Amino acid sequence: SRRPSKFFTELKPKVKLYVRHQAWLSSCPDDTTKSKDKRNRFTRYSSVNPDANELNLPDIDGAEYLVELLHEAGPVGSNGYGVEGLKWSEINSWLTLTGLFLCPWEIALIKELSEEFASEFNNSNGKAAPAPYTAITKNLPTTEELNDKFSRIFNGMQVVETRNKG
Secondary structure, eight states: OOOOHHHHHHHHHHHHHHHHHHHHHOOOOOOOTOOOOOOOOHHHHOOOOOOOOOOOOOOOOOOOHHHHHHHHHHHHEOOSSSSSEEHHHHHHHHHHTTTTTOHHHHHHHHHHHHHHHHHHHHHTTSSSSOOOOOOOOSOOOOOHHHHHHHHHHHHHHHHHHHHHHH
16 A cells, blocks of 8 residues: 555654654754854763663654665755755655655655754754653553552542541
8 A cells, every 4th residue: 555554654653753852862962053162062862871761762663764764865954054854855856866666655754754853953952952752661650550549549538528528
């Protein structure tokens, strides 16, 4: 089928988040535009602790090829003031030169991912911007534990309510 499957329709927000997080990691946390010394300009990726949660990316099983194609194509262009999403003409030139045959929805998604990358990069470069994605994996309660805790809380509320009426 030449149309995006339900799999990719559901995966699209995760792929966009993945690309936004890559852009955030590629940006510089410190504004060095006023300094002539550019030697201390490190990307977040190189300045973050190697074990930090910020280095984790969302799971995009099966869609990695789309991110790889985006990076092969660009992932962004320059407008003289910063980065911008790839233009349709740039994507068309890349497809022509590489000889790739992609589905129309894949091409549209690459364009959209490029816009996401540029937007996040511009919004976070030189700023103390929060990470778009944070994987929290330590000490998370299970669904059963949460249900049990909420059940105890609400059961306790009913007992207090009953006492107040009597």
